[in-house]
Amino acid sequence: KHDSPVSCAKKAKTVKAQQILLAELEAHPAAWPFLSPVNQKSVPGYRKVIKKPMDFSTIREKLTNNQYLSLESFIMDVNLVFDNCEKFNEDHSEIGQAGHSMRRYFDKRWTELLK
Numbered sequence: 001k002h003d004s005p006v007s008c009a010k011k012a013k014t015v016k017a018q019q020i021l022l023a024e025l026e027a028h029p030a031a032w033p034f035l036s037p038v039n040q041k042s043v044p045g046y047r048k049v050i051k052k053p054m055d056f057s058t059i060r061e062k063l064t065n066n067q068y069l070s071l072e073s074f075i076m077d078v079n080l081v082f083d084n085c086e087k088f089n090e091d092h093s094e095i096g097q098a099g100h101s102m103r104r105y106f107d108k109r110w111t112e113l114l115k
């Protein structure tokens with residue numbers, strides 16, 4: 001079934017916004033803990049504690065494969081990265097601080113772009 005031109009253009013806008021947002025997250029200086037999946041063999045406890053691992057490279061793959069049917073599902077995966085980080089890391093640890101910094105940045109940018 002074909003979208004109307006309006007909804008088609010609207011969808012292109014959100015896809016573009018998701019691509020911009022993800023590129024900015026990947027380029028952020030504090031992104032290093034989140035760029036690839038946590039190595040569950042070398043991080044004790046991670047597999048048991050974190051039920052739904054997520055990272056920026058996995059989000060990139062899903063975006064490339066058109067797996068995000070809505071803006072909300074994209075935002076949910078980004079927030080999952082930060083929620084996993086808060087669960088597993090102390091707030092004032094290096095990785096915990098990186099997670100807080102990245103979440104603040106994401107919240108600011110997606111509201112600027114899409115609200």
Ligand SMILES: Cn1cc(C(=O)NCCN)ccc1=O
Pocket residue numbers: 032033034038039043084085088089095
């Ligand atoms: C997000 N996160 C990352 C790591 C990690 O070690 N990343 C590799 C950095 N080179 C460990 C725990 C965790 O929650």
